[in-house]
Amino acid sequence: MNDCAELCSGPLSVAELNLIDRYWRAANYLSVGQIYLLDNPLLRAPLQPEHVKPRLLGHWGTTPGLNFVYAHLNRVIRARDLDVLYVCGPGHGGPGMVANTYLEGSYSEIYPDIGQNADGIRKLFRQFSFPGGIPSHAAPETPGSIHEGGELGYALVHAFGAAFDNPDLIVACVVGDGEAETGPLAASWHSSKFLNPVTDGAVLPILHLNGYKIANPTLLARMDEDELRSLFVGYGYEPFFVEGDEPEAMHQLMARELDAVVDRIRAIQSEARNAGSSARRPRWPMIILRSPKGWTGPKEVDGKKVEGFWRSHQVPIADAHGDPAHLKLLEAWMRGYEPETLFDADGRLRPELQALAPSGERRMGANPHANGGLLKRELKMPDYRSHAVAVDAPGASVAEATRVMGRFLRDVMELNAEGRNFRIVGPDETASNRLDAVLDVTERAWMEKIEPYDVHLGQDGRVMEVLSEHLCQGWLEGYLLTGRHGLFSCYEAFIHIVDSMVNQHAKWLKVSRDLPWRRPVASLNYLLTSHVWQQDHNGFSHQDPGFVDLVANKKADIGRIYFPPDANCLLWVTDHCLRTYDRINVIVAGKAPAPQWLAVDEAALHCASGAGIWQWAGSEAEGLEPDVVMACCGDVPTIETLAATALLREALPELRIRVINVVDLMTLQGKDQHPHGFDDAVFDGLFTRDKPVIFAYHGYPHLIHRLTYNRANHGRMHVRGYMEEGTTTTAFDMLVMNELDRFHLAIEVIERVPGLAVAAAGVAQRFRDRLTAHAAYIREHGEDMPEIREWTWPGRKTAG
């Protein structure tokens, strides 16, 4: 492959080759400097221990490869005026991203304090991994980045998310061979089966095989070339190999293959776009770049192999501060890049090298797609009221909440069809989750063969379904971070699959919000449905309401959790969430036919408050405190609470029950802990300071205790929720197994209201008998007793 005659023949002239190599060396020099130096940034003086940082933190190994790619992308961008976004999978190579954005000038524009001179370089070096400075990875602080790369696995899926609906964009995505071992990355290659060459941009994967992780070789680097090629052909790509360690030959090879690859991308796109639609998914090109880990760094340290081995992963020369031999080695290494030939007397990159970077927004550090808020356009929103369910009286109508939401989303989809900035993702569950109205106006994205009997598949579909929550999440993150909008609809239990991705996105948002130059991006919106109380048919593995606990651990500014009790509330909440920015909104709502409680205006009022008393459902007496508060949060717990109040009103008409419904879970926290939290006065006004509260909650009960532990009345909060009991049974039996059903709730009221346990012992016993009867009935008939199946809200009788 490295045929010399061919290499010498170009595509780079000797002068061009020399320039690009110098540019690369400048980036490498600045990368090493960031890891090591406190001062003497251009080595104008002999290197002394006091010039070296006391704590050496950073990752060298991946960096020279990242710099190599960056320099060559600069070349094709300039040569062809390309719009390229750089996704850096090996985010540990932060010094490289910082070095390159500094060289091209975008860094100093965003951070004017880091100027284009020797003092700027000194500050650039010093701030890296330094208290009060910048983190060691590519991060929100890094210009041009939409991707952290701290937790590995998501580079490629982010790249695809960025490319969707950006037809002129090329997303160059470096995938490290360590990252390539992860599950999410292994699945991400299939994303090209959802990318439409007519309306989407291109993703150019650059698999960077530098051979090693922290302490092991990587799987992909040790595969033989036949298997490697076969794997990526099997994934649907055409691999172009760039392999070697001799810089000049590698520059020629990379330049040539990058030209070829861009030609191929343009050919694919123009063919597809001329045809109007593409008959078949193209075989997209990719680059497999094999270069030594820690390339151009020290070959050996203390007699041990470093370059081309995992010992170069972090800081190759460990004790440059304390060991004179190490210091010498470091100095030789850095001087080997010949900084005096790269920077002028002021410390400014020499003009002939400056000229190699693209200009303006073509610089990858200034590409607006990497600061999506800049490009973001508001969604055009339909009036959610137009989809309202008529509710003449509480409980008088029946609806499937998510089906109603689906019709609203259909309108959102339609209104923004031209804008091409809204997508819905989900693991094969859009219809199962009753959102299929959206398929009236768009299709499911699909670039493989479509059979005549297939339903709602299309190359231009805006609903993205794949049986991988990781891909759904990653695509949507990439889409949002580049300025668009979307919704992830998922079975509640399986959203845990992306817990760690949500953590990382929350961290990204948290940091971004403190960077004035990063503009807000649309919120990450979840609809969690087919939830724990509606997974009676799929059983225990499908029953888990714990995702909201994870979100509740996030910074208060970031997380919002909504439990709309009916369809009209779900409409309000959906409308609200789609208008917000920089948040993670979790909406938990069921898909089963269920009684509807609030007319649309009441729903709006109730949801805007976040929680409130449902006067019509309780049995309070004017001017008297209630005997007990029955609180509910979640659609099914709301039904059970109302059913329990009905049972109690009939059996104990004197009992004064207050019913509180909670939509916005965060209202339960104190105002000091969450911006949505109720003041103590408001909270106490609702929940009282001293009456028993029977709280029926959708998820794990502990979360309610944790949110309310500071409230005056928390000692009397008796929370029922999911107790990790489940199987395949009836939906009502699931409630009974977890003691969240109407009978258990009613019994607990009797037990908790002072005096009632004795006075109403017979009533409690009757409820227990009903539970016994229920157990016998379902085991006989396989379905719930008629009184459960046919239950309707009896309306409010006279207050006690």
Added chain:
Amino acid sequence: MNDCAELCSGPLSVAELNLIDRYWRAANYLSVGQIYLLDNPLLRAPLQPEHVKPRLLGHWGTTPGLNFVYAHLNRVIRARDLDVLYVCGPGHGGPGMVANTYLEGSYSEIYPDIGQNADGIRKLFRQFSFPGGIPSHAAPETPGSIHEGGELGYALVHAFGAAFDNPDLIVACVVGDGEAETGPLAASWHSSKFLNPVTDGAVLPILHLNGYKIANPTLLARMDEDELRSLFVGYGYEPFFVEGDEPEAMHQLMARELDAVVDRIRAIQSEARNAGSSARRPRWPMIILRSPKGWTGPKEVDGKKVEGFWRSHQVPIADAHGDPAHLKLLEAWMRGYEPETLFDADGRLRPELQALAPSGERRMGANPHANGGLLKRELKMPDYRSHAVAVDAPGASVAEATRVMGRFLRDVMELNAEGRNFRIVGPDETASNRLDAVLDVTERAWMEKIEPYDVHLGQDGRVMEVLSEHLCQGWLEGYLLTGRHGLFSCYEAFIHIVDSMVNQHAKWLKVSRDLPWRRPVASLNYLLTSHVWQQDHNGFSHQDPGFVDLVANKKADIGRIYFPPDANCLLWVTDHCLRTYDRINVIVAGKAPAPQWLAVDEAALHCASGAGIWQWAGSEAEGLEPDVVMACCGDVPTIETLAATALLREALPELRIRVINVVDLMTLQGKDQHPHGFDDAVFDGLFTRDKPVIFAYHGYPHLIHRLTYNRANHGRMHVRGYMEEGTTTTAFDMLVMNELDRFHLAIEVIERVPGLAVAAAGVAQRFRDRLTAHAAYIREHGEDMPEIREWTWPGRKTAG
């Protein structure tokens, strides 16, 4: 491929073909019956609506393919006396697994109530997805299963886990084409790069392309055959294709290819075993089975395509109960299997069909590997005391806790080397986590090429490193569930990657513990290190202590969470966890050099209690209640708490401080909530009923509030922990950012002890000044003030 002459030539004789087809039909019949019938199980009477279940729950689509595979595996098991475990990735096909284990007799042995006669079949049908019956998926209740298949993605990695160190076992693993889209599954194919043909068994992947998920085609089924073959060749396999829909041809094809595949496996193994070690990873065979979804079911229902389409996914005929046409269709479908030719007058499988099943433990439903507790041998345990760090006085020694643990694990590894039943998994971090002593006695498993300069790689290694937490987790689950032992060492932040897998394993354990026939398996043990307070160098993305919150949501019987404060405590906890069964043990411990507090006997006493007063650290006065309790949980919070007490003792010698260290987090919960929970009396005795408690906790503070909300003194619990603040900085600065450092703790004591806020305002101000000085110092020098870097425990001075 379906060449008739070839097919007719075998390998099955006409008689054999007829028998295996009838066996398959029997399994299909029983599968449909489970989904539909309450009664009239053998259709001895015309089918009536009352024979049909009122709620139809189950998944037909995948089932006939699973049955087909099962029947053919039976054939090769009998023909060659193979030891085969069946891992059913499409766990939704529960009816198929139940049908087959019933046909072979293993089901009735475990559940004698479900006899081998018509009444047994009636009960078999009725119990399926029926209240009080069995779940709809393959589950712990299913004989022969180690795999639920509810949350998709883990079949293949479980299969490999089962195969490790079981040289005679073949793990046949059906991977559905839906599941094949997930990230974890996409990475799992690489597992063969860790499987040693000499000492491990074989995994036979059977990729079942039935074409559809719930409502979409699958990616792999729509790839063209060239790409598909290329993909799996690239993954390192030799694919054997079995494609078609005509049963006779398919039986011949499957029989032939299965013979070929088993021959290939045996050839690979004998070659490797004769050679003593295998020079290179073999190219293992796999089967790609392409058969119609819902095969042999109704072709159309209500004019819509069902067989060979996603509409067959669940219940193909929806209204068999209410719609007479549907009922007729169901009856015709079931009668089409000719049950009268399959079962005798008593409802017993006809003898010539019974003879097709293997016998005894060769039956896949009775394979003891699927009930790992049966095969489990206790680990041989070294005396952890022999690794104890000498601690002459609290704080007098310094050690890296995980390095000490590593030496203990080395001995565990060595003592059980012959037993071959202990492995350590981790994502490339064994050395980084300071457990590298284990590499003195074993290697890292590696079947790819090994270079002369590689370190600690070996084909027979028992440390398994891959940059995929999913693979680590899945391998270990499979290994444990088949009766072995292990430990997962992981960076704390990234263990969230497997949250959902942990959920599913916890569910498996929870259900298994209630099944007397399932014997206990070794606990799933985690060491979480490189934790949030030691990720100052990697930054925010690597800082997340939330995994324990997830585990705390599990059933109390399942989860245990330990925060050993020093190396000797870590030794005790590790020893303890490795001896337990059916649990999920989480150990959080640091790797940095740190002061040691307890001599080994003190550590044993302290850890066995779970939490206790550290008299030597506090300043209580004999017979007097303390003024304040300073509690700590976690190694770093313990240091900060002790440092704070030292500050306070010096500044306020009269203050009576009680120091409590918590090792076992679950002691904080009530006895009624967790078996490790302290009685209220014990808790109150420790934490007092009315003194302020300043609680320094390793993770998110809310967890402590949630665990203690029922305790008398919870209103005075002031918990400090991780507040989601982080970046790349010094370790101490991380504590300051989260207000968990010694100064913040000491200031809070002054603010919370009645009267002290005023009396000791000057002291508090001095502490604030130190914080200011610290901030200035690190921003200047890039490291902590000397007083922090050089801090040592001053020992206990006189009590106040």
